[in-house]
Amino acid sequence: MKYGIIGAGAMGIRYGVMLQENAGVTVDFIETWEPNVVKIREQGGVSVARDHENRQIIPINVYSPEAYSGHPDVWIIFKKQMQLADELERDNKAGLFSDDQYVFSAMNGMGHFEKIAQYFPSDRIICGTAMIATRMDGPANVDFMGAEGTENMHMARYTNAEPDATVQAVFDDFTTAKLGPEFAPDWQGMCMSKVVFNAVTNTLCTMFEMQMGQFIEYDGVRAMSAQLFDEVFDACERAGIYLIETRQEEIDSVITVSKAYRYHYPSMYQDFSKGRPTEVDYINGYIAKLGREHDYVCRTHEFVVHEVHMAEMMRQYHQPQTDNTTATINA
Template identity: 30%
Template sequence: MKTIAIAGAGAMGGRIGTQIQEAGYDVTLLDYWKEHVEKINRDGIEIQTETDTYHLDIKAKFPEEVNEQYDLIIILTKAMKSKEMIEVLNQRGAIKSDTAILTMMNGLGHDETFATVVPKSQIFLAVTMWTAGMRGPGQLLLEGDGTIELQRVDGVADERTETINQIFNDAKLNSHVSDNVFQSVWSKATLNSVLNPLCTILDKRIGEFAQYEQSREMITPIIEEIVAVADAKGIELNFDDLVKKVEGSYPDELQGLHYPSMHQDLHSGRYTEIDYLNGKIAQYGKEVGVATPTNALLTHMIHQLEMKYVEA
């Protein structure tokens, strides 16, 4: 894979793209943020780590400027912008018949969205535990460690899967090929479907939420509904494991001191990804005949808050 595009060059897209570039691959960052794209092309991208600050030259374009084809496109937009992104890239001729389209966005249903544009044989799902931050246009904050797991969405093994995995490992992203990526996707979506809406509605950091003695009673019905929906869709999740995953994030040295991304989006005046988390659980519940009143209520509550914080 000689040409790689990162579609959605925010914090996580910046991390993935710059590490792949530093591994010697040809990477282009694609984004709609005008100041970000212009600064990268003018000054390079500034990377701050725990020990160093340096600049990296890397190509950046607006999606409508794309005039080449890519072997691998990694989509890391906000979930609600992903369909627009893949459609624009398809219209611009960026997607070949063998281009691998990979996403490690949070939430559920991205494979279904992409399948309206390209065959499932071209779609790859990944789950990442890496984190990243932005300090401003063209400025990345990269701290901590992480992992990636990936699989072709239809479960079929092919040479591209191993090639992508090798690219990630060349970039020191600690990647491995999964034999059940959907289980991992749903597990991470459960974590986000619990902590994102609850901390956003309550205006609390994760650790502050955890200080409530009856917090487990609050998270239990959310997780129970997700497990039931997943089971109806043939995805095996373990309730106790998911509770441990959520509660394992509470300590300050892990995520306890942080507001979840949904809280950050809302209080920055941006729409949230609720429809791809609790909203998607509620949608799937209707489709498979499983009641999801808690997840549906949380979805409505976040949309109510969007009416307050997001300008029309």
């Protein structure tokens, strides 16, 4: 199998490098952030460390959409939600997409698969979630967080059908790459299970500018999490969406994952702290919208969305940091 990665950011690099190095497959990267492309070519690849150690240069193939003439079997997409529509349109105009190709994405938030479905047949879309923390400390400089073998992700077909030969081959490559894949029976329940996690950890850590380990030091974390989770589960039940984890399992995951990534700042905070737009509308905002569409008001999530946007507004009175650090716990 040959893969094309759209978005050579933190998670795109993580998936592409692990596939290339561990599974021995061919991987090409499509990147539109010019400083990243320049740095990759200047240093002969991407600089990769794991938990700040054993940094090395990993050679990769990187192209602009217009300069690429390859034909991957599978595209892997990792872009910010607010950038995705423009990216897909540019890639399509460059002639990158064909009906025989499959596409996989494990982006944060919700709404991206509907956009992807405008360019790919529904039976060739593989939905994913990834509980994998990665940070990008500048162009072509990434850090894989967490010990090797702790990666965990889920995948399901957009049609919720059983895996066909290509989907199974992708699963096998992800397994060999040590990305820790598991199949899920329903893509919406799978994705919402990740969205609700991000709606607690990412959003609250951003609002209070804290690491995940600092977040769980507060005695009221379980109560806060339960309040946010209860709204999501109630809204999803009305929408006929059933998460792959129980309410209690979601609450427990906030504690266990935050302990595992104690010194990690979630991706939403990284965007916020650098003056970039956050994805709160695609996480808490999506939950609030889903609730309204099914006659249920997620009042806490609606309030949280306003709080994050108010904090974004207040950045005009404070000078944001100027480096390009990003981090993702996919997210």
